[in-house]
Structures are given as structure tokens and as C-alpha cells.
Amino acid sequence: MSDLNWQPRIVAFFCNWCTYTAADLAGVSRLKYAPNVRVIRLMCSGRVDPQFILDALAQGADGVLIGGCHLGDCHYGEGNYKTIRRFQLLQRLLRDMGIEDQRVRLEWISASEGERVKTVINSMVEQVRALGPLNLPQRREGWDREMTPHNEPAAKTQPAPQRAQAEVAHA
Amino acid sequence: MKYSYFPGCSLKGLGRSYEESLLPVMKHLGVELAELDDWNCCGATAYMSVDEGKAAVLAARNLAIAEKAGPEDLMTPCSACYLVLNKTQHNIADYPEINDTVRRALGSAKLAYNGTVKVRHPLDMLINDIGLDVIKEKVVRPLKGLKVAPYYGCQVVRPYATFDDAWNPTTMDRLLATLGAEVVPYPLKTKCCGGSLTGTVPEAGLRLTYILLKEAVRRGADVIATVCPLCQFNLDAYQDQIERRWGPARIATVYFSQLMGLAFGLAPEQLGLKRNFIPMKPLPAQQPAQKTTV
């Protein structure tokens, strides 16, 4: 199932003041790096809703990179602290889902660190390339199998127990 | 305190007075030294210039044996051995090909180098592990009135300055001051002594030796203290030739450990002082009328 032409696709959320500016600096310095990353500009890494990350993965991204200011340097004071809190919680969730750590990365890159933008992007692309495509549909099947341990179609058609009928059904 | 001990070829040969003085001094300070069993030549500067891979294997064998002997640090008094072992450790860590060669070669002798052994210089141990306070307590005959020019040579400071400053090292200066000697400011303390060139290209090599001797005399030093067997030999053995070529520059060169031994009150005969070509002037404190103060 590995398509020889497959290229990792990574969505990046960069904060306007630090990482986006650093990426601009990398451009101005004509540094060269892998073209697999697509940047979405936000004002602060604190704006990154975990749903954005999950949605990106669901829409077909093989990895997500979040870039913000170094702790203590956030243009808005404390936004990046909230980012790291949310990120750590999300990471636990992703691990439970079997999604590898290297696919979703949080990096602090300041406005003058153009070189770092290049090294982070290059290293992430290589790591994701080594991991292969995320292949979410396949993983979903795996989760379904986990939830129905006996994996027999018959199990699904058994009538729900008496008590369950009294409860409101959730799809 | 326990250390493994790698003497190297020089300390058993031309530089034997270094070992003869260093071992009793260390014993006097309560340091236990266990000479490595079946150690081999480190290869010195010569082999590294010929074949880096094989040179690494030769040196690494000693490191492997040291690791096998125990967890202690490895005292390596000879400057060349010290540098070679250090460089070998760096080469094995930085270059996968050398790492590979060493691993396979040592493996065939059922040995392994794991990168755990620490190679230590006696000056480093004296200043950082034992401490100048302890040394000061052991001084019974302070070297009062003895003017010493501290000469480090190149290999303990270049290219790695592991325990002292590369440009202006002071470990030996401080040690000599603790022994009561008057340390002469000696700006050439890390300049090359000529190394092996004194034998192969004497016009160049001996000239460097001459510069060192001349400046030490000019500074009013009574004796040069050194850490390296080759430096000691160059500074000590060629003074006649040097005088014929460029002019007189007569001064004795001893090992710092020999001065330590004298200060500790150990018998001069035990310290190998008679092996020097140029004899050291007697210590001022040895003159009968003077009282020694601690």
C-alpha cells in the first residue's frame, strides 16, 4: 500500500509574530528546505484549537507542525503556555489512538531563527516519511476492531440487552 | 582514592624518573595506583600520522583493558599518551568508521571499549581531586627561594584544553606555589619544545628548545618544571649542542613530581634526580643555616 510516489503532507500552524516571521526570514535568506509543509497563519499559537490538528489529520495530512514563540517571549504574553498545555493533553490522546509522536510536533521558533525553520521542517518531513502515510481510514478500522473484541458480525446483530433499550441511543 | 595507571613506554624508559618520582608522591598523598596489566604502547604521535584506524585500535586496547580492570579513572602522566588516548576517545565517538574498526579489532581479542573510562592527567588529579590544601599539609620542606619556570609543553593544552586554560594554564603554577617555590612568570609555558624534530631536523627543533632555555635563564629561573618526558629530555639533553650552535643556555629541567617529592621530604635519591643531564642546584632550604618553616 505504500505508493512509491507518496510524499508526506504536513500542515503547519505558525504564529504571526515569531514562527511565521522566521519562515519569512528563511525565505529572505534563500534557505532551501523540503516543500511538503503548508503553512496556515495564525496570530498566536494559543489560537491553535486541538480540533484544527485533528481535522488536519482527518482531512489527509500525515503530520501537523505547530510553531510559536519561545516560552516567555509570546507577543501576547502567555498564549504559548496555553498551547503547550493543550498540546500535551492532545498528545496523550493521539498516543491512545496509535498516532506516532513525530507526526504532531510543537516547536518554539523565534523571529530571528530562520535557519531553525529549515532544520525543523526538514527533520519533520524525514521523520514522517520514515513513518509512512498516516492512513487514517485503516487506523479507524483498527479502532473499530478494538471496540468489538470478538470481531464477529454476529455480535453486532445480537439484540441489545433489556436495560439498554430504556436508554437513549447514541449513534 | 583509587586510580588505574597507564605509564606508557617513556615512563619505563627515558622518562623513568617521572615514574620514579610520581609514584611515591602519589602514595604519600594516599592515592592508590594500579598499573594496567599487559598495557601496550599508545602509538604516540607517530602512528596517528600513518594510519588513524590502526592507531585508534592500538590506543583503544589500553582503554578497553582499563575499563575491564575497574571503574576507576585512568591516570596517564605522559603528555603524548594523554593526548593520544583523549584523541582516540574523540575519534571513536565522532567517526563511525573508526568506531567500527576498533570494535571489530578489539572484539577479535575478546575486548570491548565502551566509552566509559576517563583519562586523567596527574595535574588534573592533584588540583581537582586531591586538592591543594591536602598537598600543602604534606609539605615539610617548602621550596623557599627556588625560582621555578613552569613549562607545560603543548600536548596537555592543544588541541584539547581539558583541565586548564589553553593559552595560560595555571595548574602547575598553583601547585608549585603551594610547594613554596617562587613561580617565575614564563610566557613561553606552552610553546613547542621542538618535539621529535630535535632529532630529525635539529636546526629547527633545537632552536625551539634553545628559545625556551634562554628565556627561562633570562627570567632568573633556577630550574624548569615540566610535565612531559620528551620536553624534559629535549630541554635537558642537548644543552652542549645548543651552546655550540647558538650560545649558552644552562638550566636544569625536572619533573614537577620531583619537586613535589623534595617538598614532601622524600629522599632525593628516590626521585630519580641523578638521571638528569644537568643537575639541579641544591635547594636553598638544604643549606644548613636555614630553618625550614611550614
Add this chain to the structure above:
Amino acid sequence: MNTNHSNGDVRIGFYICHCGHNIAGMVDCAAVAQFISKLPGVAVSRDYKYMCSDPGQELIQQDIREHKLNRVVVASCSPLLHEHTFRTAVAAGGLNPYFFQMVNIREHDSWVHTDRAEATAKAKSLAHAAVSRVRFHRALETTRVPINPDVLVVGGGIAGIHAALTVANSGKKVFLVERNPSIGGHMAQFDKTFPTLDCAACILTPKMSAVRAHDNITLWTYSEIVKVSGYVGNYTVTVKRKPRYVNEELCVGCLECINACVFKEGKFPDDFNVGLSKRKPIYIPFAQAVPPVVVVDPERCLQVRTGKCKKTCLEACADRKAIDFTQKEELVEIKVGNIIVATGFKLFDAKRIPEYGYGLYPNVVTAIELERLVNSSGPTAGEIVLRDGQPPKSVGMILCVGSRDMKTNRWCSRTCCMHSMKLAQLVREHTDADVTVFYMDVRAPGKGYEEFYDKSLKEGIQFVRGRVAEVTDWAMAPEEEGKLVIRVEDTLAGFVRRIPVDMIVLAAGMEPQADAQAVRRMFNMSCGTEGWFLEKHPKLAPVSTFTDGVFIAGCCQGPKDIPDTVAQAGAAAAEAMALADKGFIEQEPNTAYIVEADCSGCKSCLPLCPYTAILFDDAQQKARINQALCKGCGTCVAACPSGSINQNLFEDEEIFSEIEGVLAYV
């Protein structure tokens, strides 16, 4: 009100810029335009050579009229550069400027990739994302934030002084805060300035006096900034006023107290004379200090430290009673609209290059030390002498000490070639010594600077091209006895030389101040990789920072000489004045807002806002955002569990559509 719809009403104009060869050289612009033209809602899709130019902007405006566009997307350079340009163009075309979205395919694409196919594919996907997103844009209005016309200038060197005077002359009120007891900075320590050899004090002191006399300037010396809060136009700054133990209003600068001090002689290193002379615990920084008021060093004064002193100083000042040991540190809060940071530089510590013998050999001095020796109000009354009091017969000047050096500082300190030549000329003037300058390159780029170099050569100053290896006192020949020998490879002559001299002068380079990181955090600025404060754009915005209302000027932004420093100070003053004169700033409308119906009153958002823009309405049990205070970071937006907080310009649906767009194209 819903003026957007993902289908139907939306008519998007898409423009991709060639930027000459910059983008078109790597991205196939026509292909991207073609691709975008097929997307739903795209009414016009063009590629053009220079979108930011007048014709480019007119193209957009024309299309808005003719094609009834209600959305515009431009794919070109970074929005940080031209988003404003295009928004203005769109507004001039009659469309709300926030119906515009920009795509970065230059800094983030054509300039950083090497494969045309990949770069074009990336441009297509980024453009797709923007086109998807822009559907959801709504008309927004900027809010006006009033600007307090008062300006704070931090640092009282020539940069701070010039900036303060410029702003004050326009009628605005300026607070000039300087951490040392006197203004003047490094320039006050110089003797003459290149290339005119004007006396530094002569050109500086009138400006210093003008500062003191100016009605519009509040001069607070011996004071520091400890806290800055707020935002452009509305900064609240806390200033710590350190106690001098001398009342500034009452002291007339007669210096009798210094004479009377129980310390009969100076005992402590005098900072102004760079440690070459000693001062008493009560002192005046230098004769022309502004304010011309004495100051007591709390760490050295017996009375302050122990409480036990005869206090002969008080007796000496019995009439005016200016000395007051009960003074305490004071914290004062001020409100300003703009801040100009002009905190200057510090000198490289030459001890870090032990090969040059600074600190080891007494006759190795730094250029600033020689400057003080040369100065007639210096420790030797202008006599250039060695430590033993004798004049030198030969002087060697070593350039690039701590500059252009891989082991210490990589940058060029820009002034050392010139000030070394100046000092060389002054040495020749004051003594008859031979002077040799050891250089790697001679940098003399300013007006009259190259001619100054010619003058140096004509005056018989020797120049040896070579990086000095070491300074030593070991003599190889009789003529070297008692001298310092410079060992250097004379690269033009082609051999190694030993040059004996009496005195060596090290041109120590400039470095950022030791507390640069702490200071820049306080003002919400960044530092570059080298540690200098970061300007908004190295070419086009050298005195602005990324924080609106905070400007930088002088050497704190990077090494430079006095003309450039004064130019930057003027520039920063002008930019601050422009904001203050306008009276308001147009705040980006990317603020957060709460959809009241969805707010459950859980209060999760309240503690998240660094600007305390979120308040809780207890009566209604709803959170409310103060639009004037909100800076638009979006942290609360991401945190709200019920999704009731949205952010203008960064709505959830806008971001989701961007994600979808960026991944949709394969």
C-alpha cells in the same frame, strides 16, 4: 449578519504575482491562475508581473468594478510585507478591505524550494486554501485606539538625547529615563570624534544642557524602567527612581561635599574614567554631568552602609542642605503613548582574548582607556603615558578585538577602524611616538572617512595587515627588552614579524548590553541571533519593532557610529511623533467576540486573557469581551468549551476551510 455564503453570492478575484523573476522563476504562475480559475466562486483569475505596483493595484480595482467582485485573493509575497498595501487597494476599489486574503508564495515557496513542479504544486494548494477561506470573510471595521501623545525615551546617550529633543521640540511631552546618574552615555567619554576631530564634549554638552532646560522634557537620571504594560498609545510604565541621597532641586554642584568627605582621597574605581582613576563614595560622574548634581554611592558610602559616619558632607552643605540620607527608592507610574528604547551598547571584555595580554601586561590598554588618557579632563590631564608615567615611544593598535571573530563575536563593530585611526592621530599629536595599526581590513565607509584614512597615512602612521597572534614580553633580541612584542603575520609582506612597542591599544568591539534579554522582554521586543534588539525590517523599518509603539534607536539595534545613531534617533522620534500627531491608531479588527446565546457561563476563558479583556457579567451569567482591550491572540477562542467565542478574521470555519483547501489538492 451573513453576507457570506460558500456558494452563490461569492465572486472571487484571484491574482498571482510574478514578482519579476522572484516568484515566476520557480512557480508556474499561469498554471496556478488556470487551476484557480476553475474553482467555484472564482470570477476572475489573473497573473501579473508586479501586483503591488500601481498598475497591479489598479487591475484589482478595475476588476472589482467591472466584475462585481466581492472577494479578492492575491498570491505574492509575505502578508507581513504587503497585506496592508493590498487591503488599502481593495478599499480604494470600493470593497471592504477585510474581504481580502493574501497567499505567501514567495518567502514560503519560490524562495525556499528548488523544484519547479513541487513549488507550483505548493502554490496551487496554498492558493486553493486562501480561495476556500476567503468565502467566509465578513466585512469588518477597524477600531480606533487613541494615542497618548507623551513619549518615553529609555537611555540618555546621544541617541536618547537627540530623540528626546526632537520630540520635545514638536511640543510633545517627553520622559527621558537614564540609569546612570548623568546623561551623555559613551559619547561623553570620548575626546575627539572622527572624522572632523570635533571635541565630543563640545558638541554633546549643549544638547545635554538643552535637555535639562527643555520645558517639555522630564529628565529622570539614576532611574530605571521596571515594568511596562499596555499597548500602543496606552502604555503604563513603572519607573524606579534610585536614591541619590542628594536633593536634585537644592544641589548647585559646588562639589564642596566631595572635598569634605571623610575619605581623604578617592578609593573606588571611577567608572567614567574606566577605572583609571579613583573617586570617593560621594561624587559627580564628570564635570559636565547633567544634572550637575552630586550622587552618593550606596555601596561605598559609610553612612549609607553602616550609619556611622562623621557626615562631614552634611556640614559642607549646611546652607543648602541638599544632602539627604533619608531618601528612599521611589516607584513612579507614568502613562505614555510611545516608547523609544535607546539603551546603547557595552564594550567587549578584552580579557576574553588572553593572547593580547589585557590584564596581564600593564601597558596593554583598551581604546576607551586611551580615550580617557588623551582627554584633557581625564585622569592624566591629557598626557598619554605608560603606567610608569613615561610617554610611550611606540604604540601598537590592534583592531578587531572581539569583532569579526569566530570564537567571540562574529559581527563587525563598525567604529573601531575609525576610532583607532583617530586615536593614532591624537597619539602622534600628543607624543612623538611611532604608531602602527594592525588590521584585517580598514573600514572607512562614511562621509569624509576615506579622507581621514589618507590623513592617517600622511601623518606617518604605519599600517600592517595581519591578525595579531599574540602579545608577549619575551624578548628575542636586545631591542625587544622591556617592551611588549607583537607577533603578527604581515600578510602583505609575506612573513611573520615581531614588532616591539611600549604600549598596546586594543580596539575592543561593541556588544549588546548585559541585560539586553531582560530589557527586550519588558518592552515586548525580540532580539536578533546576535543579541541586538530586532528591527521590524532590516532595510525598510530599521527603527520600528514588531510591537507597535515601541521603537529602537542607536547602538542597541546594532553597532554604529554617531552620525548613524543620531539619524536613527531622529527617525524613531519622527515615527513616534507621526503616531502621536495622528492621535489614533487603527487597530486590526481581529478581535475575539462572544456569541452570547452560546455562552454557558463556565468562566473558563476569564483567567486566560493577558489583557484582562474578558469580564463576567454576573447578572446575565455570561462572559463579555471588551473589544478595546482585546489584542486578538485567540487563546480564549481555542479554549471555549462551548465554542461560543469566535475571532474576527480567524473564525473557526475560516481555518477549517483553509485546512481543507490546503490538503484538497493532490
